Amino acid sequence: MKICYLNGPNLNLLGTRQPEIYGTSTLADIAALVRKRGADRNIEVGFRQSNSEGQLVEWVHEIATDYDYLVINAAAYTHTSVALRDAISGTQIPTIEIHLSNVYSREEFRHKSLIAPVCVGQIAGFGVDSYLLALEACVRLKKATNVAKTETSNGKKKKNPFDDK
Numbered sequence: 001m002k003i004c005y006l007n008g009p010n011l012n013l014l015g016t017r018q019p020e021i022y023g024t025s026t027l028a029d030i031a032a033l034v035r036k037r038g039a040d041r042n043i044e045v046g047f048r049q050s051n052s053e054g055q056l057v058e059w060v061h062e063i064a065t066d067y068d069y070l071v072i073n074a075a076a077y078t079h080t081s082v083a084l085r086d087a088i089s090g091t092q093i094p095t096i097e098i099h100l101s102n103v104y105s106r107e108e109f110r111h112k113s114l115i116a117p118v119c120v121g122q123i124a125g126f127g128v129d130s131y132l133l134a135l136e137a138c139v140r141l142k143k144a145t146n147v148a149k150t151e152t153s154n155g156k157k158k159k160n161p162f163d164d165k
């Protein structure tokens with residue numbers, strides 16, 4: 001299985017950026033943690049960051065052909081980017097949205113995510129663990145999707161891969 005993590009604007013500043021909100025780990029520290037967890041589980045992990053919306057859109061297109069899942073911390077673009085949302089829905093890459101902080105306990109403009117409706121789900125508020133939990137979510141999603149595919153080929157209809165009935 002292949003998972004690529006995309007990180008949006010200002011996440012290159014992690015470590016020194018508002019550590020009371022985002023913690024003290026750098027993005028390189030987080031990448032190393034995620035890659036290690038991936039290696040333990042035989043998962044190939046990609047990890048990229050850009051401050052540019054256009055670059056992130058280009059990467060979503062690329063990732064949709066090269067990877068099984070996208071995990072995205074779109075940072076501030078979460079709340080503004082129709083382009084990123086359209087890239088996800090247009091490519092149909094199964095996507096998990098993540099945030100270090102609990103965006104719902106912060107300013108109101110952070111409560112709205114333009115990309116959440118086109119993602120499988122969202123993980124927010126667990127700091128660095130949000131990144132690791134997303135890896136776990138992809139593993140479960142793959143299992144659930146495989147079961148759903150088998151059941152569909154058996155003639156049983158399953159729309160929600162997590163529906164265990």
Ligand code: DQA
Nearest residue numbers: 073074075076099100101110
């Ligand atoms: C963030 C939350 C966003 O609102 C913010 O713009 C970020 C980081 C997070 O990981 O908590 O840059 O995505």
